[in-house]
Amino acid sequence: MTHELRVQAVSQVTDRQPLPVKVPQRLEALWATDVFTLSKMQASLPKDVYKSVKSTIQTGGKLDVSIAGTVAAAMKDWAIAKGALYYAHVFYPMTNATAEKHDGFISVQSDGSVLTEFTGKVLVQGEPDGSSFPNGGLRSTFEARGYTAWDVTSPAYVMETDNGVTLCIPTVFISWTGEALDKKTPLLRSNAAMNKAATRMLEILGHSNVAPVNSSCGAEQEYFLVDAHFAHSRPDLLLAGRTLFGKPAAKGQQFDDHYFGAIPDRVQVFMQDVEERMYRLGIPAKTRHNEVAPGQFELAPFFEAANVASDHQQLTMTLLKCTAKKHGFVCLLHEKPFAGINGSGKHVNWSVGNATQGNLLDPGDTPHANMQFLLFCGAVIRGVHKYGPLLRAVVATASNDHRLGANEAPPAIISVYLGTQLEQVFNQISKGETTSSAHAGVMELGVDTLPVFPKDPGDRNRTSPFAFTGNRFEFRAVGSGQSVSGPLVAMNTILTDSLTWIADELESEMAKGHDLTTAIHTVLKEVMDKHGAVVFGGNGYSEEWHKMAVEERGLANLRTTADALPVLKADYIEELFERVGVLSAVELESRFEVYAEQYILAIEVEAKLMVSMAKTTIYPAAMRYHSELSTTIANAQAIGIGLSKESAEKVAMLIGTMMDKISKLDGAMGKHDFASIEEHMQYCAKTIRPMMDELRKDADALEGEVADDFWPLPTYQEMLFVK
Template structure:
């Protein structure tokens, strides 16, 4: 019988409450102050904390500990060290020093660094992130203590995704505190961004996935003819969860509860074989750590149940891909959620200023938001029917859009009431109606008390998007505070000064607000030609944004990334994009030569023999199928040859040129090879086809 979730909750986490019981009072108070007030850690107390942490971990069965960190690869990295030491007399003891807790030293030379470190410069450090709790993970053979850390070079530069996130949150808190005090608040607690990231994923039977070299190596199908039934009947979305998947999901939930990850939603997604889970909102830094754990748990637990979990943004052609919708807000302990409009948003100056700052930030730096979700995998998804377009706009909903339009016109008088949902059926309950509908075509939509960034890819770390959101908000809050402070110094009333700032925001940045159909051709034209918004359709178009001067100044002035750190990220992500395209192209060539073409040849051989045999007894069999397969195979192999030649091209003067070559030359040629191969699949005898087909993989039995 399953244990109740409340009994499982945080059993494997060294929580704040547990630390209180394990540590001397003065040590705990110091640690509490560091965590809650973001003050400097007193390193002299580290030996006491380390001993308590070790004793707790050993009581849970741990024999090793690991500094866990998040390099520029979207994956999780960890270095394991043992607690066991041997005394001079040969006896064994367990040991975990304060230094070992605070500092680790993994080799930094082999991680993606974008040119910050030379290959021969190997030293790197991990440093304990006290704001994210330690935890233990259990495998069949043992237990390991995991300690969240940042990862930095010997020269002090961030080599990871956590350090910029911590910096961006600190910068945003400082700017938000300044603005809140201008609004008259004397007591302002530390402001934190929060995140709740919905995770979409596919499940495929493991034994079928193992027969697909493309899935094993790239996470997606490079070939595959769509099944006759896809998602056109809309019967999978929110349908009954298959029993095998339900059992798997319940196992996943138990592991998450033990690690303090509160799962609030689970359901079938739109495409067959696709599912979604959504954790509860929490502080962005912890949420980012938890997101990495969620991806790890999904993959490892799926394998135990005979599945392979696919987190690629577009594992199957012709049906929806997977995203990771990042629900983002900012709040603190004294003023609450700063993006909560309340019942009368037109009178809520605090909300209007923070929401206005977001509008300004997204308009001014929307291309940055596009850049931080730019990956080879996400290029397949953005702009398709299940994902927002590559044009970054803001959806506010009818109520808020009306309020901000009133501000622009110079007179704010009302907020449209939310209303009540009522029915003609007396037994059904009435309930409050939301003041605005949802817009699933918007990449950045207000959803009640937060913004939902829907362009994030399912395989991505949420840290990059959160860093960008926190940083652009910091810049806008600083701009708003500067304007407000100047007006207040002139003796202008607070209300008048606030609405003046908001009108200026709407005049300068209102073009980014859009509540219509983001998929329509009309919007694509209006957005670019009339509103000046960018449509960066590929990673090759989007990533160079990180090199632009104002983006560099944004990160430098806020203290989130230095010029060299930002440059390193451009080069690291650009190299990853190029390597992904090259790897996929190489695999397309290999599979076409060694699997698709031989299958077509065997089919032709059998069909030809049958035609000849029947002809000898006077039966004429139609040759159209054989001719079509032969023609498609020849065309495919001609394209494969051209792709091979193109793949060997090395004459690029810049990395930007190389990316554009991948996007404009290699990718279209790969798509053409696939088109021929998928057409061949529709002609070749089923028993001769060497790959599991979509109809076999997508419909879980």
């Protein structure tokens, strides 16, 4: 019966009629048609109101609440013209997911009639019942009041589905007592703090006209697509987002034939559909391609202001999942949905800049002489060295633990890769001089018909978790299912701290009578003397580096989430966030509590699911096969045919050891007397997870022994290669 379901699934996939390919519209005709952009505001608002809103968005000035009614009326008229009947305050709780509360444009009058209404008060502030969102002890469960507040810097938009159109308003989510319950509030605070510190630095460097400094983000999104017929037959994919059991197929990614290969027709239709919806929502999708593993793909946008990019990243994950359903796929954003092949990350490309000085992490043609760049880059180096454990903690999840430290993703040791050119420059700084930097050069290909083109002065390093890539840093350890807000908050915060320290040191040196250039060289040398140990350009996967990093350079190797998350409770991290003004002590502690609980719950769900699947799905199938195999052997022996019992004995042995491991895992899950949440996390990491791995070994070995027509679960071969 179960095998017949698999056969039917394969047949339904292979016989599936493709959706018709839509004729693509010109980008200019699609772009931001579903977004209430500044140009739409200008066309619908009085000049003074538009000027006020524009100033708040572009300069970070205080929002004039008195204009909210006028903006709300224009926003409502625009949305209703596009078919909207409801509006939603969209916010981002501490779950990596997107939340929204829908309300109608309806006001009931005393005579029983109704009016279409959307006031400024409703635009600016909402009050969802957020009692069930994780809050880490910021409030009691019975205290339900929480507020959403309009974030004018991220544009409103309409979300169109088959069931209608909704006006969506990006907001922050805070408690009744004012603490941040979301991902957006700390990101806005960190941008404001970084702007203040960066502006001070630029003024020390002699700039008098300094526009607001903002961080930017471009987040590359990796994901898997599995046909829904297969995914719906796998309880582990549906409930845990990854395969808890599954024997790798004979062929995986070893031929590298999927990477950047021709995109399958069905997948390309899906991608084009996603991109069209992204363009309508003003999300600048730029790149698409096959990734390393079979069934794995990537979508990458052009960079944007960090807050908007974070909102757009949440929208991108939503669009990938809902559009996949339309095309008969399930989109998997888990970091490791399949064993034995590459998992998925979300490389966050991060930089800082403004309208007057440009990208502050652009080295230019002569980085050794670009003091502005060297100071900002030096601030990053100091920040990563001083607060590397924090960067590890903000990417720590149960699912991301499957990637970090494996030879497919950055190691759990946080280091900085600068590239040959910049590493030489900073080595010169550590010796007290900066005299030159390597030139880019040109690439001679030896074929007249091919162009001569410039090559970068340094190569890339895919084993580095924090790598400089030309004019930005790429944080490669972020998980594919994560919100990018947490990593952005951490990067902005540590940069703020370092810029403030460097500015203090520069002013101190100049107060001693040194000129600015001398002061800069003195401070940068001190940065490299104290923090240069974090710079590493070699193989981050090697055992030699792991030993050197920990034993010689003093870098932390926080292998698991259980090791990393307690960093959020460290005194120096608490002091950092409070001093910079990004998170209070209670807000930071709440995040530790929430993320620790999510880690424990994720492992507990997987462990319970493994026990259930092994008992009720794999065990019965293996027993049926063993019974038939034993009967066949006995019947053959009865007529004098000597069949070997080895296969039946091996199946029986694997069944026995699997059931024993099921019993032990089930028993281990019953332990609840933990002295602290830290102890509970370590128990999950060091006891439950290894037991799960051992159980999987036997189950996967059985898949290799049991006849295919008895095996109940869609296989890796089917899920990854049948499209």
